Amino acid sequence: MTMAARSQRPVNVGRLFHWAAEQGRPTVMHLDRPFDIAPDSGTRFDVPALAATVEDAAGWLHGAGLRHGDRLAIVKENHYDFILLASAAARLGALPVMIAPIRSEAHIRTLLTRVSPKVLVMGTTVLERMTAAGIALDDPGMTLVAVGGDRPGVPDGTLRIDDVRGGARPPVRFRGVHEPMLVTHTSGTTGVPKLVVHSPATTLAAVPFRIESYRLPLMTSRPGDVVASGISFAHNRNLSWTNGTLFRGPKKMVILSEPGLDNVARMLAAHPPTSLEACPNVFQYWEELADTRPELFAGVRRFISTFDAVHPRTVRKFLGASRVRLPLWAWGVGQSEIAGIAAGVATRSMVRPGRPRAHDATNVGFPPLVRVKVVDPETGRKRSRGKPGLLMVRTKSRCLTYLGEDDRHRAKDQGRWWNTGDLGEYAGYGRIRLIDREVDMIPGMSCIELESTLLDRLDRASEVIVLGVPGQLPIPVLCMRDDALDPQEWDRACRGLPEMDKPRLVPWDEMPRTATWKVRRGELREQLLGSSDTYGTGQWT
Known part of the structure; x- marks a missing residue:
């Protein structure tokens, strides 16, 4: 060669x-358990x-x-x-x-x-x-x-x-x-x-997949960094993370295959990270560690969340646990089919308590080297600023097809544009505000923002989901650390918010989840309510 x-x-x-x-990268990977394919x-x-x-x-x-x-x-x-x-x-x-x-x-x-x-x-x-x-x-x-x-x-x-x-x-x-x-x-x-x-052309040869390998101020891994990840490693994010990390060559890569609190605490104590990535819902679960073991995150300069929207309270807790002068939270929302839709960076001041529209720090972002437009779901016409619609994405990272479901892929492939099935709106200065998945929508509100507000007001809540059911009030579903909720605590949390039905409590480990720890809202709706009715059509899922 x-x-x-x-x-x-x-x-x-x-x-x-x-x-x-061959490049002589000095990085050493540390695992929380041996590989399944190399147990010895x-x-x-x-x-x-x-x-x-x-x-x-x-x-x-x-x-x-x-x-x-x-x-x-x-x-x-x-x-x-x-x-x-x-x-x-x-x-x-x-x-x-x-x-x-x-x-x-x-x-x-x-x-x-x-x-x-x-x-x-x-x-x-x-x-x-x-x-x-x-x-x-x-x-x-x-x-x-x-x-x-x-x-x-x-x-x-x-x-x-x-x-x-x-x-x-x-x-x-x-x-x-x-x-x-x-x-x-x-x-x-x-x-x-x-x-x-996906092909090489839609992944490692495409610029959106290679962003992390470029030298970006405050965001790029350095030779002395300890980079930890606790994602679902079966997903595309593992490929882009591996590519960027190996290209930059940090001191350590730390693998958190199991998100349990004891396991994570053990690994972070042994290998204090300067960069930490996890799925948003995993970070929510780890908030208990940020409260009880903040020293584990003292040296983190960069937190990263991908796959889904992250809530401001989660960002606030971890940035507060870091002892670095200016820690950053980099977030991205995307899909396996197209990589990113929107991304942003949050600082401590952007998510401080009482700041007006603090949730904008984590759900208003810029398209990451892709083109995004907002269209009317019925007519397909472009929407003006502040008018919600379907998010359409144009990118070289678009997948080739769905294996065994070509027809389903063609239904979302609209020429040069990909129908994400997500709702959002133009927020000015080239930014996009994320609202909800179309299938999960509740008319007149954003579940993302409502759930963020409730999490801010319920400090012991580890998960808040609001389900929309036609003909009924929105139904809040809560995971509490002690599986208990004081009625007065709930009343205080609801002040000034849209009227909701009485909350349902579900233990964290009984919440139906995906491999990326997202809550399966449809399954949860049937589990609690015996109904699959939604306001959204779900035709672009």
């Missing part, structure tokens, strides 16, 4: 780790060791029968090694499909049917669930390889990695830059997730 080829920035996930190793290799990996793990995985995947043009389905417990398996498959010219361990075994089965994989890598915990649910995984021509610890519910005779290891080193054969490279899935808040197909 020539020096020029060796230094060329990779656009295929199959080259990413090998390129970083410990919890510390430098970049060459990550590349070697990819190389090893390519070998045993090839031994399991995976070849150029085949599909690999990965369904396992949340961990960073999703992307290592994807990289290994891409080196063979196969198409990796990353599927998080979602709650519904039936949904997993539906997704696997759409994928029709040649090889299925499944975590033993998920496999045990599928077996207990009576769901067969004996598709003709498919090889199942189980990864992870031993589980009593795993069927006898299930292949493990050692059973398919030991063959000759397979040839590296990448697919083209415009061919499918990676499949992730949507969060699935409204039903079975959609399988989103």
